[in-house]
Amino acid sequence: MANTDKLNLPLIEPNMTADVPRDMNALAEAIDAKAGVAGGLAVLGADGKVPAGQLNVKDPVDASTTVKGIVQLTNATNSTSETLAPTAKALKTANDRANEAYNRADQAFTQASDLKSKVANAITGKGGNANSAMTGDQLAAAILALSVKHTASGNLGVTLNGIRFGESKSLDIPVDFNPNTVLVKIFVSGLKPGGGTVSSVGPEILPIDPVGTIQNSQISLSYTRSGRKITFNHTTQSVGVDSYYVYVSNWWAYE
Structure with a gap:
């Protein structure tokens, strides 16, 4: 007896003796046998969802730097994991800290530039040679070069x-x-x-x-x-x- 390609249901061939009840029952039993099994007909469970046992799918793998897969979200901003993914909250926290660090660095740079200008002006006021573009080492050398007044x-x-x-x-x-x-x-x-x-x-x-x-x-x-x-x-x-x-x-x- 021949069968269908997808559900493997029995087909009635031309040379077969017709027996309608028998053939209808065989078709019904064949269809029923495919219900609720992997590779067959899906049947919804009590929750209205297809049970996992009826699905012909594999469990997803964990993602890595070389394999596609699922990842777990995290709010941590100090993790070194290569399998966790940051949430929007974690990214905002990191961005806020980066902005804060930038503002502090910019403030420190401004204060350092102001200090260098004051030191350079003090050196020139004592007859030395200095300017605010000098490095710290150059300003130190200019201070040491000043003549000491006793x-x-x-x-x-x-x-x-x-x-x-x-x-x-x-x-x-x-x-x-x-x-x-x-x-x-x-x-x-x-x-x-x-x-x-x-x-x-x-x-x-x-x-x-x-x-x-x-x-x-x-x-x-x-x-x-x-x-x-x-x-x-x-x-x-x-x-x-x-x-x-x-x-x-x-x-x-x-x-």
């Missing part, structure tokens, strides 16, 4: 007595650098022959220039300064002045 101060307590006309006496400011500016607290007195004071200046703080004079209406004592050395010169004759008395206490020196 300052010092102290109490000398030196007395120079009996500086007569035509004579000179000197003292040294005790510093280990060559000062550009020197200030001293000084007392100068013009002395009469045999004792007594004609007039005095100070004690007061005076800048000691390379060349200058300490004087008032009755006395005049010139001086010169070379670096840290101060020399007092009695070169001007004042009425009644025989010699000069000089006392230097406090001093300040600046490179």
